Amino acid sequence: MKLRPNVLPLLILLLGLLLTVLTAWQLERTDAERSEARFNALAERARKSVEATYQLKLALLRGTAGLFNASGRVTGAEFRSFVERLRLAQSYQGTLGIGFAAYAPTKREIEARIAEAGSPPGQTVRHWPEGERDSYSAILYIEPLNRRNRAALGFDMMSEATRREAMLRSRVNGQSAMSGRVLLVQEIEKFKQPGFLIYAPLTPGGSIAASSFPGWVYTPLRGPDLFGPLFKGAEFEHVHVSIFDGEPRPGNLLFASPVPAARQGQSRSQQLELGGRKLTIRLAAAPGFQGSSPTRLWPFVLLAGTAISLLAAALAWQAEQVVGRVHDQVRRRTAQLNRSNARLREEIAARSQAEEQLFQAQKMEAVGQLTGGIAHDFNNMLAVVIGSLDFARHTDDVARLKRLIEQALKGATKAAELTQRLLAFSRRQTLVPTVVDANTLVAEMSELLHRTIGGAIRLETVLAGGLWRVFADPAQLESAILNLAVNARDAMPDGGQLTIETANCDLASDHAGASPDIAAGQYVLIAIGDTGHGMAPDVQARVLEPFFTTKEVGKGTGLGLPQVFGFVKQSGGHLKIYSEVGRGTTVRIYLPRYRGPDADVPAASSGQLETLPRGRPDELILAVEDEEHVRLMSVGALRELGYTVIHASNGAAALRCLHEHPGTRLVFTDVVMPEMDGVELAAAIREHYPEVRLLFTTGYARNAMTRDGRLKDEVELISKPFTIAQLAGKIRQVLDRTP
Ligand SMILES: Nc1ncnc2c1ncn2[C@@H]1O[C@H](COP(=O)(O)OP(=O)(O)OP(=O)(O)O)[C@@H](O)[C@H]1O
Ligand SMILES: [Mg+2]
Known part of the structure; x- marks a missing residue:
C-alpha cells in the first residue's frame, strides 16, 4: 500500500498521542479515585473530631452537673474552686467558661435566687433584661470570672429565643442540649465570633419535677476558637472546612477554616447530630489538594x-x-x-x-x-x-x-545476344533444363575451348569419376564455361594453364553456414582455374556488377561474370570466386545434384532452309500474336516451312478461328497479350479442343508460364528471338510428339 507523503508520521503521532492520553486518563482516574478516598477519610476525621470535641465539653458539663446534683446547694466559692481545678484554660480550648443558670417560674422568685447566690466582690448582680415572661432564668455563677464573663452575670438567657429553645428542650427531656448559633453576651470586644451553648439540666436527687427545677450548668463556646485547632494540621492544609448550625447557609456559619476553597473540586457535606441539633460539616478541596497527593503519575x-x-x-x-x-x-x-x-x-x-x-x-x-x-x-x-x-x-x-544485309544481321544478332545476357544476369532468361552430365558436357566442349584459348595456354581437365548429374540448361552451362574460359585467357596474355575440374561436393559440412544464401546439400562442382594475373580485392568486390570491366573499350562488356552468376543462381546453385593477384583465379560453380530419372531432349538443330524439318499444306497452324510485325514475321516463316497458316491478334479472335477451322493442328501463341493472355487461351483450348497441340513463345519469361524460371513440364515454349531453324525444329517436335 502506498500512503501519501507525511501520512504515516501523522498517523504514528496521532496514535501515540491517543495512547498517551488514554493512559494518562486512566492514571488520572486512579489518582482521582485515590484523592476521593483521601477526601472521604478527611471528612470522616473532621466529623469525628467535632463529635469528640463536643463530647469533651459535655463530659465537663456532666461533671459540673454532678457537683450540683450531689450537694443540692453550691455556693459561689465552691463553684469557683471546682472550676479552677478543671484548669479550663489548658484543657478545654474554645470554652469561655462554665456557668450556672438558675430557673424560676416568676420574676420575684428569680430575683430571690439572685439575692441568695450573692454577688461577686465589686459588682451587683441584677436580673436582665427587663420584661414579663412566663418563666425566668438568670446566670448566677460563671467561672473564670473575667471581664467577659462578668458581663454575662444576671443575664436571663430565656429572654432570647435560640437559647430558650435549647434550655426548655433540655429541661423537658432531661438531656443535655446544644443551642443554635448565637452571639454570646461575652462578645464585648470589637472582633466578635459566632458561638453556641451547651446546657446540662440539673436533676437533684434524680427528680426533674417542674416545680423544683433548679436550673442548668452550661458552657458558652466560640465556634472559631473551639474548632479552629482541629483543622490546623498538615492533612487539612489543602482542605477548606466549614461548620454550620443546621443548613449550610452563611447565616448559620459557626466556623470556617482560613484555607479558601477551590472554585472547582471535590466537596462534601455531612450532617451530624449533637445535643439535639443538626450540624453540617462541609469540606471542600482547596487548590493544590490533588497535587499534594504523593503519587500523581499521569502528568x-x-x-x-x-x-x-x-x-x-x-x-x-x-x-x-x-x-x-x-x-x-x-x-x-x-x-x-x-x-x-x-x-x-x-x-x-x-x-x-x-x-x-x-x-x-x-x-x-x-x-x-x-x-x-x-x-x-x-x-x-x-x-x-x-x-x-x-x-x-x-x-x-x-x-x-x-x-x-549480313552485317546488319550480325549487329542485330549481337543485340539479341546482349538482351539474352542481360536476361541471364537478371535471372529472367528462359531456361530449358535437362539432366546433364557435366563431365560429358566439358569433354564435348574441349575442341571449342582449345580454339578459344589459343595455343599459348594449356588446357587441363580433371573430371571426377562417378560424378552426379545436374538438372540444368546445357546451352547456358556451356556458355557459362566458355565465358569463364575467355576471362581466364584474357588474364593470361603470356600464356599459362587453364584447369577445368569437376567433383561431387557436400556443402553441408564446409560451406553452408559460412554464407547465409547458400543452402546446405549435395552439389556438383565445376571449377575453372587459371594461372593469370588475378584480381585486386577492389576489382574482386565489383566483378558481379553488370558492365563492370577492366578491359579496354570494345574488348569487354562487363556482362560475362554477371551472366554466369545469374544463370547459376537461377539454376539453384552457387558461385564462388577465389583470386590472388599474380597467382591466378579460380571460379567455382556449384549446381545442385539431380536425383530424378533421365530425360532425353533433342538438341536444337541448325541448317539451311531447305534442309529444315518442313510442314505439309494439310497441317493447319493458328498463329496468335498481338504485335503485328512479329505476327507477320512468324506467319511468313511458317508458310516458308510449308504449313498452312491462319492468324489472330488476340485470344478471343483465336477461339473464333478455331471454331471456324475445326482441322487446326497447332496453336502457336505469344504468352504476354492484353486481355486474355496465352495461359488463359491455352486453358480454353485444352478444354474445348483437347486434340490441338500448343506451342508458346515469349521474349520475357518472368510470368505464369514458368515456375522458378523453368518451364512447366507439359508446356512447350520457344524463346524470342528465335531463328527459323529453331522454330522449324520445335514445331515439328510438337506436331510429331506421340500424344
Ligand atoms: N580469370 C580472371 N582473372 C583476372 N581477372 C578477371 C578474371 N575474370 C574476370 N576478371 C575481371 O573481371 C572483370 C569482369 O569480367 P566479366 O567477364 O564480367 O567482364 P569482361 O570480361 O570484362 O567483359 P565480357 O565478359 O562481357 O566480354 C574483368 O574485366 C576482369 O577485370
Ligand atoms: Mg568476360
Whole structure:
C-alpha cells in the first residue's frame, strides 16, 4: 500500500498521542479515585473530631452537673474552686467558661435566687433584661470570672429565643442540649465570633419535677476558637472546612477554616447530630489538594508519551524522506534511461534513413550504370544495323547488298545476344533444363575451348569419376564455361594453364553456414582455374556488377561474370570466386545434384532452309500474336516451312478461328497479350479442343508460364528471338510428339 507523503508520521503521532492520553486518563482516574478516598477519610476525621470535641465539653458539663446534683446547694466559692481545678484554660480550648443558670417560674422568685447566690466582690448582680415572661432564668455563677464573663452575670438567657429553645428542650427531656448559633453576651470586644451553648439540666436527687427545677450548668463556646485547632494540621492544609448550625447557609456559619476553597473540586457535606441539633460539616478541596497527593503519575506519563510520540513521528518522517529520496532517484534514473532510449531510437531511425538513402543512391547508380551500359552497347549495334541497312537501300550491287544485309544481321544478332545476357544476369532468361552430365558436357566442349584459348595456354581437365548429374540448361552451362574460359585467357596474355575440374561436393559440412544464401546439400562442382594475373580485392568486390570491366573499350562488356552468376543462381546453385593477384583465379560453380530419372531432349538443330524439318499444306497452324510485325514475321516463316497458316491478334479472335477451322493442328501463341493472355487461351483450348497441340513463345519469361524460371513440364515454349531453324525444329517436335 502506498500512503501519501507525511501520512504515516501523522498517523504514528496521532496514535501515540491517543495512547498517551488514554493512559494518562486512566492514571488520572486512579489518582482521582485515590484523592476521593483521601477526601472521604478527611471528612470522616473532621466529623469525628467535632463529635469528640463536643463530647469533651459535655463530659465537663456532666461533671459540673454532678457537683450540683450531689450537694443540692453550691455556693459561689465552691463553684469557683471546682472550676479552677478543671484548669479550663489548658484543657478545654474554645470554652469561655462554665456557668450556672438558675430557673424560676416568676420574676420575684428569680430575683430571690439572685439575692441568695450573692454577688461577686465589686459588682451587683441584677436580673436582665427587663420584661414579663412566663418563666425566668438568670446566670448566677460563671467561672473564670473575667471581664467577659462578668458581663454575662444576671443575664436571663430565656429572654432570647435560640437559647430558650435549647434550655426548655433540655429541661423537658432531661438531656443535655446544644443551642443554635448565637452571639454570646461575652462578645464585648470589637472582633466578635459566632458561638453556641451547651446546657446540662440539673436533676437533684434524680427528680426533674417542674416545680423544683433548679436550673442548668452550661458552657458558652466560640465556634472559631473551639474548632479552629482541629483543622490546623498538615492533612487539612489543602482542605477548606466549614461548620454550620443546621443548613449550610452563611447565616448559620459557626466556623470556617482560613484555607479558601477551590472554585472547582471535590466537596462534601455531612450532617451530624449533637445535643439535639443538626450540624453540617462541609469540606471542600482547596487548590493544590490533588497535587499534594504523593503519587500523581499521569502528568509525567502525558509528558513522556507526547515526547515519545513526537520522536516516533519524527523518525517515521525522516525514514519517509529517505525512502522518498530513493524513489525520486529511481524516477530520475528511469526518466534518464527513457530519454537516452528515445535518443537511441532517434539515432537508429536516422541511421536507417541514411542507410536507406545510401541504398537508394547505390541502386540509382547501379541502374544508371546498367542503363548506360545497355544504351551504349545497343547504340553500337544499332549503328551497325542502321548503317548497313541504309547503305543497302542505296546500292544495286547484289553482292554488296548481301554483305550489308549480313552485317546488319550480325549487329542485330549481337543485340539479341546482349538482351539474352542481360536476361541471364537478371535471372529472367528462359531456361530449358535437362539432366546433364557435366563431365560429358566439358569433354564435348574441349575442341571449342582449345580454339578459344589459343595455343599459348594449356588446357587441363580433371573430371571426377562417378560424378552426379545436374538438372540444368546445357546451352547456358556451356556458355557459362566458355565465358569463364575467355576471362581466364584474357588474364593470361603470356600464356599459362587453364584447369577445368569437376567433383561431387557436400556443402553441408564446409560451406553452408559460412554464407547465409547458400543452402546446405549435395552439389556438383565445376571449377575453372587459371594461372593469370588475378584480381585486386577492389576489382574482386565489383566483378558481379553488370558492365563492370577492366578491359579496354570494345574488348569487354562487363556482362560475362554477371551472366554466369545469374544463370547459376537461377539454376539453384552457387558461385564462388577465389583470386590472388599474380597467382591466378579460380571460379567455382556449384549446381545442385539431380536425383530424378533421365530425360532425353533433342538438341536444337541448325541448317539451311531447305534442309529444315518442313510442314505439309494439310497441317493447319493458328498463329496468335498481338504485335503485328512479329505476327507477320512468324506467319511468313511458317508458310516458308510449308504449313498452312491462319492468324489472330488476340485470344478471343483465336477461339473464333478455331471454331471456324475445326482441322487446326497447332496453336502457336505469344504468352504476354492484353486481355486474355496465352495461359488463359491455352486453358480454353485444352478444354474445348483437347486434340490441338500448343506451342508458346515469349521474349520475357518472368510470368505464369514458368515456375522458378523453368518451364512447366507439359508446356512447350520457344524463346524470342528465335531463328527459323529453331522454330522449324520445335514445331515439328510438337506436331510429331506421340500424344
Ligand atoms: N580469370 C580472371 N582473372 C583476372 N581477372 C578477371 C578474371 N575474370 C574476370 N576478371 C575481371 O573481371 C572483370 C569482369 O569480367 P566479366 O567477364 O564480367 O567482364 P569482361 O570480361 O570484362 O567483359 P565480357 O565478359 O562481357 O566480354 C574483368 O574485366 C576482369 O577485370
Ligand atoms: Mg568476360
